[in-house]
Amino acid sequence: MKAKALLLFISFACAPTACMFGQVDCSTSTKLVCEFPVSAGALGTFAVGGPFTKAALAQANPINASIAAQLTQLPIPSATVGVVSLREKGSDVGVPFENLGPILTDRPDTVGKGHLFFGFSYQHFNFNAVDGVGLGALPIGFTYSQTSPFNPADTQTYFGSVSNKITFRLDQYVGIMTYGLTKTTDLSVIVPSSSVKLDVASYNFQAFYYDSAAKSYTNQSPAATTVVASNGTASGIGDVTIGMKQMLIGGDGNRAAMSAGASVRIPSGDSLNYLGSGAVGVNMYGLIEYRARLAPHVKIGYQWNGNSQLVNIQLAPTTRLPGGLQYAAGADAKIIHSLTLAVDLLGNQFDNTPSFALSTSPVCPSPVAGVCTAPPASTGLPGVFTTSTSFTNTYSTANVSAGLKWAPFPHFLLYGNVMKQINNVGLRSDLVPLFGIAYNFKATH
Secondary structure, three states: OHHHHHHHHHHHHOHHHHHHHOOOOOOOOOOHHHHHHHHHHHHHHHOOOOHHHHHHHHOOHHHHHHHHHHHOOOOOOOOOOOOOEEEOOOOOOEEEOOOOOOOOOOOOOOOOOOEEEEEEEEEEEEEEEEOOEEHHHEEEEEEEEEEEOOEEEEEEEEEEEEEEEEEEEEEEEEEEEEEEOOOOEEEEEEEEEEEEEEEEEEEEEEEEEEEOOOOEEEEOOOOOOOOEEEEEEEEEEOOEEEEEEEEEEOOOOOOEEEEEEEEEEEOOOOHHHOOOOOOOEEEEEEEEEEOOOEEEEEEEEEEEEOEOHHHOOOOOOOOEOOOEEEEEEEEEEEEEOOEEEEEEEEEEEEEEEEEEEEEEEEOOOOOEOOEOOOOOHHHOOOOEEEEEEEEEEEEEEEEEEEEEEEEEEOOEEEEEEEEEEOOOOOEEEOOEEEEEEEEEEEOOO
């Protein structure tokens, strides 16, 4: 306990320096951000270490960056679920609007002056792919060359690869509080808390190098049965978000409603354990809704992020966390009294995001006169090599969601939802279930 307290004190004392010069040393760190490259690091340790390990760790950067970017934009329930009433012009008396609204998309309506809205929800994510590559068999391949320290004319080209079976689960709990500052202005605070579990089993290690002076390969692979297992868990408060929404149209009984809003995300979560983004975020958005038994709604926004360590854990946090355009479109429909069906299409753009792709190429270091020096069959080394190439990419995730909201008592709501990503880009999850509860009451009179 004393050691943890001392570590906490040191982390606060060194925080300014870390922000300027910080990097993550995965040879000693126990943070979850190091679980992905730890298998590659183990390969470097099995082989020659040093630059080999560094080259291996570099391949994990686009994986971590993709994860970090999308974990900051996980959909959360509306901050005004079911809080709607149409008002006759010139009257403060609300006429109940029994359509309870969307679940994962906010609506233009505000909670009302002096009203407090509380919500609590739970979501479960079981991630299965990143950048289109399944986490059940994620290969990492890399190569680098160096000049022999003993012979400047001798170039040594190193190759390495490893396969990983990764289990990555996240349970997210979200608390929401919204207060009506005026009849048309809301202030909201969103506090997420997450529990993350990561298991990595690494196998099929291969490590070898080609010496240009000796014109020969040296196999440094460990035994074929070698498996390195690593795992970790983390839990805690994530990035707190503070937002404000202003209704522009719809406060006087109109069917059409429009509002604009903005929010600021505070990097309060432990980003190196995938509990936060490590970057300040600003989001601006507009909302449109037509209030009827079948109520269509649209949301368009833009997410801007500051610099985050997670974009490249080997460097100081000087690279911006990807953000981009956001949209949502759907409809909610009254089924019976106090029961509403909500359906949405949710999209998030990730601009200039570090990504990776897998390809195969022949093992052919420093070909002379166009002749490839492939490994002889007697070495048992592969003639082709799986590599992972890093690049920046702009893509958009698309999710569909459907859920039900039920109001068993006045001011009280229960809701459930499922969400599915329909394109295979970025960080992808299995079907995501959500359950929530909400309550609205007038705090001041």
